Amino acid sequence: AGTVLAQAADGWSDKAGGTSGALWGVILTAIAGSLGDTGRPEAAAVAAGVAAGAKGVTDYGKAEIGDKTLVDALLPLTETLTARIAAGDDFVDAWQVAAASAAAAAEATADLLPRMGRARTHGMNSVGTPDPGAISLALIATSVGALLADRIERKAHA
Template sequence: SAAVRRLGGAETGDKTMVDVLVPFADALAAATAEGLSLTGAWDRAATVATAAAARTADLLPRRGRARPHAEKSLGTPDAGAHSLALITRAVHGALLDH
């Protein structure tokens, strides 16, 4: 997540996919450190990602394409954050299938 933040310039709280990526990566690292299997750790991290994406509805965008519509975006989750959460859940499904 550090590379994405460095390259894109976004930080948590900016209402971007970084608001999902950081907690997802942290949760995945913590779950694997606890000894969970990859599938179990990914499931836990994907749940964290889904919750983090929902919380972006309460943020005002400070970066990205939604920034010009800051006030109008309140109450709506960030599209990139929501998409990343969906991707993490889809990867979990693929892990279950293999």
């Protein structure tokens, strides 16, 4: 898992371009480092990797909640996932709840005046439109949750 995510991080950073490519590289590299390549990834390791990715992103880009960036969805994803795993929730359920938290937070960026990131240059014109980076992060997290649930369901019926 670690090697696959590390390669995905390199590919995303190289091909996506812009700040979002670099930020996704940071996130995936951190998750890869947390998971490693041996055994089945444990929920706590995934949560720790996502948290390390979020810290890497905020350290790198300096964005905070309310700046109208990907961070507005990433931090709720991280905080919810970490809390749900610590509470003993099933990993797939915890991920899906965390993804829903990220999606709600991403939608809420529509009300924000951008202070950082690509949207900053649009100023007041961006109010009313959610941040694309936050939306894309939430969509990816939601898709990962759906894939995890589908795998579990298929195993149950096999």
